[in-house]
Amino acid sequence: MSSSRLALTLGAATLVLMGCSSISLEQPAPKADAAGGGNVRVVRSYDNSFDGEISGTPTPESRFAKVKIGMELEQVYKLIGEPDQLYNHTTGKNWIPFYFGADGQRIVTHYxxxxxxxxxxxxxxxxxxxxxxxxxxxxxxxxxP
Incomplete structure (x- = not known):
């Protein structure tokens, strides 16, 4: 009985060590964007509270050039106007028991x-x-949508 327990312990330790050997400390390459074919950049919100993403680069005269990651919906509406289309959907976090975070739903606006x-x-x-x-x-x- 103790030899099988030892074999199981050694097997589990081997699996753990093999899993740790595959961890890379290098920065991942930028993600390819499915919509525009460009790269997705990770940027800090204007108040430095979280990281957001930007796909593509807005031209200096565009409405999107005035918008910053972290701005609230109402701020954006006042700054660049209301969108042409809008939809919302739940995320997987909405189904986590006792999840009280802010990311249970998303709103997507199209200009x-x-x-x-x-x-x-x-x-x-x-x-x-x-x-x-x-x-x-x-x-x-x-x-x-």
Whole structure:
């Protein structure tokens, strides 16, 4: 009985060591963007509270050039106007028992000729709808309700 327990312990230790050997300390390459074919950049929110993503680069005269990751939905509406289309959806976090975070739902807005803006839709204890992602995509491929 003790020899089988020893064999199981050694086998488990071997698996753990093999799993640790595959961990890389190198920075991952930028992700390819499905909508625009460009790269997705990770950027800090303007208040440094979280990381967001930007796909593509807005032109200096575009409405999206005025928007910053971390801005609230109402701020963006006042700054660049209301979107042409909007939809919201739940995320997988919505189904986690006792999850009270702000990312149980998302709001995706589409501005024709500009692209899409994705917001967290707030949560039980957090009513902020903050900009998480900007997709600069004039063709509108980013909007998929």
């Amino acid at each position: 024709r000729g500009e692209g899409c803006l994705t917001y967290s839709a707030g949560g039980v204890f957090n009513g902020k709808k903050q900009l998480l992602r900007m997709d600069v995509d004039a063709a509108g491929q980013c909007y998929k």
